[in-house]
Amino acid sequence: PPYPILLEGVVQHGFGRGSKDLGCPTANLPDESLPDMVAAVKPGVYYGYAQVLPLEGQKSRLRPEDHQVWPMVMSLGWNPFYKNERMTAEIHIMHEFSDDFYGYNMRALVLGYIRPELDYTSREALIEDIEIDKKVALASLVRPGYKYTSDPFFSNHD
Ligand code: ADP
Ligand code: MG
Helix, strand or coil: CCCCEEEEEECECCCCCCCCCCCCCCEEECHHHCCHHHHCCCCEEEEEEEEEECCCCCCCCCCHHHHCCEEEEEEEEECHHHCCCCEEEEEEECCCCCCCCCCCEEEEEEEEEEECCCCCCCHHHHHHHHHHHHHHHHHHHCCCCCCCCCCCCCCCCC
16 A cells, blocks of 8 residues: 555544553544555555644644654554444554543554454564554664654644
8 A cells, every 4th residue: 555644533442452451552543534445455564654633723632742652553444333334543642641632633644564463362462563553663763764753644732
């Protein structure tokens, strides 16, 4: 697929699959926000950058630094709720936010693929893989040519 892939939408409630318990909350983009081309992309774990912003004309409850552009890992999979006919994008942003940001606008710039989605038999194996994904993402993003934090797709927000 042609990178970067740009995604944007209002953060929705997910299935609450306890990702916060895993130390890895994932913010869900609405399925309608995923361009058709995303359906042609293979499911799996991707990396890139993301930014959370208040909706037009709304005041933010978050801190200024929460609105910066941060590294992210994204799980792209088939949504069982829609009989696996639609994809779902869940994004973990590598930043400690001061609060939840449901209802905020989220932009994501996807730069590459890490691995396929696996069926985990143990919670420990899943947590271990997520930790590796984060390291792979951070290592990938420091390479020259991956400087997208000032991309015009993102907003200068203070
Ligand atoms: P849900 O099933 O509703 O997606 P999660 O346990 O996955 O529940 O939590 C996701 C929510 O956590 C996001 O929608 C967001 O509001 C909040 N959140 C807080 N910190 C982060 C973060 N670093 N990355 C992603 N989401 C975060
Ligand atoms: Mg989630």
